[in-house]
Amino acid sequence: MNTPIIVAIVEDKDDIRQSLAILVNGADGFVCKQTYVNAEDALDDLTRYPVDVVLMDIDLPGMNGIECVRLLKPRHPDMQFMMCTIYDEEEKVFEALKAGANSFILKRSSPARLLDAIRELHDGGSPMSSSIARKVVGSFFNVPAPAEAERNTELDVLTPREREILGRLSKGYSHKEVADELFVSPTTVRKHIFNIYEKLQVHTKVAAVNKYLGRV
Template sequence: MTAPITVAIVEDKEPIRQSLTILINGAAGFSCSATFADAESALLDLPLQCVDVVLMDIDLPGMNGIDCVRQLKGLCPQTQFMMCTVYDEDEMVFEALKAGANAYILKRSPPHKLLEAITELHQGGSPMSSTIARKIAGSFYVQPPGSNELDVLTARERDILNRLSKGLSHKEVAGELVISPTTVRKHIFNIYEKLQVHSRVEAVNKYLGRK
């Protein structure tokens, strides 16, 4: 019989940690061999184990998950690291990948997608949630010389970027434009993709320098 894929979980929220443990242990071909509520515990124990995959949250008490991966990568060279988080901001994604994460999955992914991602990672792939993969692909786009980058933005996106440049919060922008904060965040995501930036500061700088 093929040995099961051994998985360790680093997640501070107990209900999520338990749900992931039940999911993994209940699926054929998988085994959850260890769970940790913080990065510090994982740093102490994981180098002593030979797990195949680590599911790592980012927002942990004490040391965050990205710094934990950065340290564990050298201590556990055969282990594959998958970020499993609610964060889809560009800064988080690229910092995690630079730290040594091999995959990036959002917690809202369906259970079967998570299991598929673990299998793909174990087999040598680098699974990403679709929104994350799009961010990665978009980061390679190079704006043609001489073109105005702001031309790719819609009028609403320009309105939002203009307000961000004045220091307004997402909630304040939503109030002025009479739209929901969620809609504002979606527009900002599109702005980041179109301008090929990873933060509000970069987007505003491009806007102020190009308008």
Template sequence: MVRVSIVEDQDLIREGLAILVDGTPGLECIHQHASAESMLSVIQQQPPDVVLMDIELPGMNGIEGVKAVKAAMPDCEVLMLTIYEENEKVFDALCAGASGYLVKKTPPAQILEAILEAARGGSPMSSQIARKVVHLLRHERSTPDTNPLTDRECQILKALADGNGYKAIGHDLHISVDTVRFHIRNIYLKLQVHTQSQAVAHAVRRGLID
């Protein structure tokens, strides 16, 4: 069972999302909140697997909320669900530690699939957001640094950036899924990141992968 926390200040949207989540096999909304502060006050006692969070919130905004969640619970996945599509907000959210980024016009079925994907370690994004991220990272790319990653780690990170899952990467590289996970853990440690989206963003900006 994937435990979900919802952070959304609009009551109708928040309650609708909670009903949607609770009506889906394998998902459970364990708490819902109108502010990041409210959510942060309970996540240690009732830890969620995935937090679905808006950006524009009263008090602490969603981007600061992501940082606080990852500081308190590094293994918790955070999905942004927002009206904002601006490059700056998308990039700030991903660099803060968000696992994925969805716009609110995303169909309900895709939101549910994104929650499940995030719980599996993926980085779901609305299609228009994914295109923005690729465009933004290419233009933000800096002069290549000394690469701390091995050739195999670069292969795996490039495959993640191309949208491949662990099983597909293992099949293509003729290694087990557990070996893929081992390499990804090493990538996270070397780049000092916590999520796939952070790893890809850092690697592209530093010129470690194309």
């Protein structure tokens, strides 16, 4: 047996937090000893005792999950964040991805799927829904740039393969369809998506700095 994946859970609703912990601890290859009811406790504790994967709720009392990720990610770039939402809250999920999360999952997903997703994220893969893909495309395209030439360099941040994947996902293709059309495995597609998220984070920071410096 390999070393287990160490998971932390940040969730304010007791029922859900406890059920998730039971699930994770009951599965082979996963351990969860750190659960938190709010972002403030998590921020403090996870800074000192980082884990492999954090299941992070978005709506928390006080500081929300997105702000917590934004502060934690730079300190532990290897710690992966999976945002848990009840519904497809595209807007918030997208904010979280920009802040440093690399994955998201609906809480209603079946336990098997949840555990798969954690393992996949740990192995460097991420999923993406069509509406998130539309937002990611928009974010890379809609950056106001002073000149046409520069805008092209913005887009060049993504490799041609990544752009192909993003384009199909934004039209509602499933991961499997994308994989079939591009003759790669779904795992490879998810690894590309993981990289797109990483670039989105960097891109968001660069855009923010540019704005700050008055370059936009």
